[in-house]
């Protein structure tokens with residue numbers, strides 16, 4: 001095999017797509033990879049305008065890229081992370097991937113004539129579906145990990161650490177912008193009795209249902225977190241004490257009426273609540289929690305299943 005035949009063999013058999021276009025975007029050459037993955041014959045492709053041949057191409061973007069290669073005589077590159085694919089081609093990945101089309105890294109190389117002018121551009125397509133797939137898997141796993149680091153395993157609301165982090169942020173924001181901010185702390189009443197009567201699994205179900213019910217009553221900006229065993233906190237941005245008190249009353253009534261069915265038995269739970277609004281002299285969110293706790297324990301002392309708004 002002479003060197004020309006050898007080059008031609010390599011050109012046809014490499015696992016990358018090669019397509020060459022002239023300054024009018026007319027296709028001059030394609031290799032086997034393109035023929036197979038884009039289901040094209042060389043006769044159809046050669047001499048046809050690139051954008052007529054592949055009508056999915058982003059015309060303005062690609063023309064800009066190609067023009068820069070023609071004018072500046074420098075290569076251009078596009079990664080799958082910027083644009084997942086340029087040419088709509090099916091991939092041959094054996095294992096399942098969410099992507100219907102082949103993910104591609106694209107290189108555009110100038111081809112210079114004897115006068116030193118760029119007369120053609122060679123577009124090279126690398127199939128990076130594998131890289132894209134594993135990157136997506138990794139991102140999904142990282143997102144899940146981050147979520148599980150922030151979530152209470154039982155109730156699926158924010159865990160204490162994440163809730164407190166959000167408290168810090170909301171406390172500082174409210175302070176800086178002089179906006180109202182309130183906090184609601186609540187605790188299940190006689191929860192020990194629920195555990196003793198229905199067992200730990202019954203108690204767990206009560207915690208899950210109460211948390212989910214409360215969550216359904218909140219605005220998206222409110223953050224509900226599990227603060228302790230059967231104690232929860234809600235941070236309510238842009239909400240004054242009166243607004244938070246009304247919300248707490250609504251929550252209390254809904255929980256009191258909520259039927260929890262455990263092994264064919266119906267459990268009714270109730271909660272005691274403490275509510276507090278931010279004041280200028282509070283030093284930190286911990287200061288708010290401490291005072292909300294006092295209000296909560298007043299609700300307990302006064303007979304439970306009630307709301308107390310903290311007053312200095």
Ligand SMILES: Nc1nc2c(ncn2[C@@H]2O[C@H](COP(=O)(O)OP(=O)(O)OP(=O)(O)O)[C@@H](O)[C@H]2O)c(=O)[nH]1
Nearest residue numbers: 187188189190191192193195200203204229230300
């Ligand atoms: N099932 C279950 N029980 C829990 C969990 N975390 C804490 N507890 C229980 O919650 C109970 C809380 O009891 P207490 O602190 O005496 O309070 P209480 O019985 O709710 O009484 P009051 O708060 O005064 O109304 C304890 O028995 C804890 O073991 C949990 O994740 N699951």
